[in-house]
Amino acid sequence: xxxxxxxxxxxxxxxxxxxxxxxxxxxxxxxxxxxxxxxxxxxxxxxxxxxxxxxxxxxxxxxxxxxxxxxxxxxxxxxxxxxxxxxxxxxxxxxxxxxxxxxxxxxxxxxxxxxxxxxxxxxxxxxxxxxxxxxxxxxxxxxxxxxxxxxxxxxxxxxxxxxxxxxxxxxxxxxxxxxxxxxxxxxxxxxxxxxxxxxxxxxxxxxxxxxxxxxxxxxxxxxxxxxxxxxxxxxxxxxxxxxxxxxxxxxxxxxxxxxxxxxxxxxxxxxxxxxxxxxxxxxxxxxxx
Amino acid sequence: xxxxxxxxxxxxxxxxxxxxxxxxxxxxxxxxxxxxxxxxxxxxxxxxxxxxxxxxxxxxxxxxxxxxxxxxxxxxxxxxxxxxxxxxxxxxxxxxxxxxxxxxxxxxxxxxxxxxxxxxxxxxxxxxxxxxxxxxxxxxxxxxxxxxxxxxxxxxxxxxxxxxxxxxxxxxxxxxxxxxxxxxxxxxxxxxxxxxxxxxxxxxxxxxxxxxxxxxxxxxxxxxxxxxxxxxxxxxxxxxxxxxxxxxxxxxxxxxxxxxxxxxxxxxxxxxxxxxxxxxxxxxxxxxx
Numbered sequence: 001x002x003x004x005x006x007x008x009x010x011x012x013x014x015x016x017x018x019x020x021x022x023x024x025x026x027x028x029x030x031x032x033x034x035x036x037x038x039x040x041x042x043x044x045x046x047x048x049x050x051x052x053x054x055x056x057x058x059x060x061x062x063x064x065x066x067x068x069x070x071x072x073x074x075x076x077x078x079x080x081x082x083x084x085x086x087x088x089x090x091x092x093x094x095x096x097x098x099x100x101x102x103x104x105x106x107x108x109x110x111x112x113x114x115x116x117x118x119x120x121x122x123x124x125x126x127x128x129x130x131x132x133x134x135x136x137x138x139x140x141x142x143x144x145x146x147x148x149x150x151x152x153x154x155x156x157x158x159x160x161x162x163x164x165x166x167x168x169x170x171x172x173x174x175x176x177x178x179x180x181x182x183x184x185x186x187x188x189x190x191x192x193x194x195x196x197x198x199x200x201x202x203x204x205x206x207x208x209x210x211x212x213x214x215x216x217x218x219x220x221x222x223x224x225x226x227x228x229x230x231x232x233x234x235x236x237x238x239x240x241x242x243x244x245x246x247x248x249x250x251x252x253x254x255x256x257x258x259x260x261x262x263x264x265x266x267x268x269x270x271x272x273x274x275x276x277x278x279x280x281x282x283x284x285x286x287x288x289x
Numbered sequence: 290x291x292x293x294x295x296x297x298x299x300x301x302x303x304x305x306x307x308x309x310x311x312x313x314x315x316x317x318x319x320x321x322x323x324x325x326x327x328x329x330x331x332x333x334x335x336x337x338x339x340x341x342x343x344x345x346x347x348x349x350x351x352x353x354x355x356x357x358x359x360x361x362x363x364x365x366x367x368x369x370x371x372x373x374x375x376x377x378x379x380x381x382x383x384x385x386x387x388x389x390x391x392x393x394x395x396x397x398x399x400x401x402x403x404x405x406x407x408x409x410x411x412x413x414x415x416x417x418x419x420x421x422x423x424x425x426x427x428x429x430x431x432x433x434x435x436x437x438x439x440x441x442x443x444x445x446x447x448x449x450x451x452x453x454x455x456x457x458x459x460x461x462x463x464x465x466x467x468x469x470x471x472x473x474x475x476x477x478x479x480x481x482x483x484x485x486x487x488x489x490x491x492x493x494x495x496x497x498x499x500x501x502x503x504x505x506x507x508x509x510x511x512x513x514x515x516x517x518x519x520x521x522x523x524x525x526x527x528x529x530x531x532x533x534x535x536x537x538x539x540x541x542x543x544x545x546x547x548x549x550x551x552x553x554x555x556x557x558x559x560x561x562x563x564x565x566x567x568x569x570x571x572x573x574x575x576x577x578x
Binding site: 146187200207231249252253275284285 | 418419435474482483485494504505508512513517518520521538540548549551552554567569570
């Protein structure tokens with residue numbers, strides 16, 4: 001399949017939910033000549049039209065039509081809807097392969113495990129996103145050189161996993177295999193908390209704006225960097241936080257505890273400990289170059 | 290002076306502290322033909338050599354020499370050292386103009402107010418920076434299209450303020466005038482809290498790494514965005530937080546309170562309020578495009 005058009009694996013794909021991730025996936029499948037025809041399914045009529053106009057998908061279809069016409073079905077809707085959709089689609093498929101691209105993996109894997117044809121589902125999470133949403137947010141080349149997690153591969157048909165591995169490799173991604181529970185812990189620490197932090201920072205400054213109208217006047221790169229995720233889509237993030245509640249609470253408690261250490265340093269003018277906290281944080285240079 | 294070389298205002302400048310900001314300022318003063326010769330002063334011998342090698346400054350001088358040779362003196366050292374240095378330099382100048390570029394303004398303005406020649410000092414804060422430090426971190430064109438705050442201009446000689454205004458305009462910056470106290474409140478909300486948040490987020494995940502070695506494996510753009518400031522320099526940031534302690538504590542308390550709202554939503558599965566918090570945070574789109 002990596003060789004693209006002309007290859008026997010050249011396939012038709014259905015993208016269910018043509019937004020930031022689904023739309024970018026559609027573009028990537030075309031760019032890499034993985035998909036011949038891409039069928040788009042979306043509940044939002046305006047998004048259907050935008051997706052066609054932007055050339056993200058070839059045709060808009062109903063869910064039933066798209067399932068029947070496709071070899072690969074990509075579920076790219078908010079994680080609470082993805083769960084329901086997977087339970088609805090699985091009984092209807094024959095030899096198609098279904099993937100999801102959601103930010104939580106435990107709940108959807110449980111659905112697959114107890115569904116007919118559950119082995120045709122491969123749970124995946126491409127580690128890419130932006131704070132924007134909708135078809136207009138889709139960008140080409142989004143997944144190149146990024147990581148993608150495949151969860152609980154032992155619960156999927158080997159041939160379905162192989163197909164999905166080949167697709168992600170063709171997109172230029174490196175694959176990380178992980179248990180769904182472990183994935184959700186990791187996601188809480190390296191993604192979900194960053195979003196909560198940004199939402200809360202935005203609310204902190206917006207609250208101050210009520211008494212200090214020009215509070216944003218001096219905002220520059222540092223502010224933008226830590227707050228830009230606060231633009232993220234409500235319909236996507238509420239279900240993620242709810243599905244990953246326990247892990248997000250663990251990391252949120254730890255994060256509040258870490259913030260309180262800074263608070264205590266300031267209150268007690270403990271310059272030495274403040275320095276130690278920053279020195280420790282600087283170790284992140286090992287990870288972020 | 291905006292017209293550069295040949296203009297009667299073409300000047301010599303001393304940069305005290307040739308790091309991220311001082312070095313970038315040196316480059317900008319050259320790029321815009323504002324300074325004829327730039328004298329560098331730095332306590333760190335390795336930084337002296339790097340600054341020369343990188344072409345940031347023309348010559349390395351002692352503080353005394355640089356003061357005597359320069360028309361403009363730029364203090365670009367950590368804010369606690371800047372305070373002391375200003376008190377040391379002011380009595381030694383004749384008609385030179387001194388500016389600082391630090392992230393807190395109240396403490397240094399108080400020093401100027403009670404010093405001989407204090408009116409030759411103009412308190413400024415160019416709203417640009419990165420998480421890197423040292424001469425190698427200096428970049429050209431850094432200040433173009435950014436804001437710069439001038440504080441308590443009524444306490445400086447009109448002619449000194451006019452000179453500094455012309456320099457910043459020539460660098461392509463737009464000037465915001467502010468009382469030093471107001472500046473420090475603003476800086477706490479749109480810069481200092483972002484740094485504390487990043488430091489604490491880094492420590493949160495580094496703490497988790499002790500039990501989960503590969504916790505950073507999936508980190509992508511969102512993580513980097515919210516945590517990159519955690520690489521920021523300890524010598525620069527400890528004094529900023531200490532000098533701006535009261536304001537930083539105010540915003541830190543508010544930020545922790547905002548985070549606790551998210552915590553409470555998750556604990557109580559209050560999906561509706563969680564949605565309201567995110568919806569409110571989304572209002573940041575008004576500020577960040």
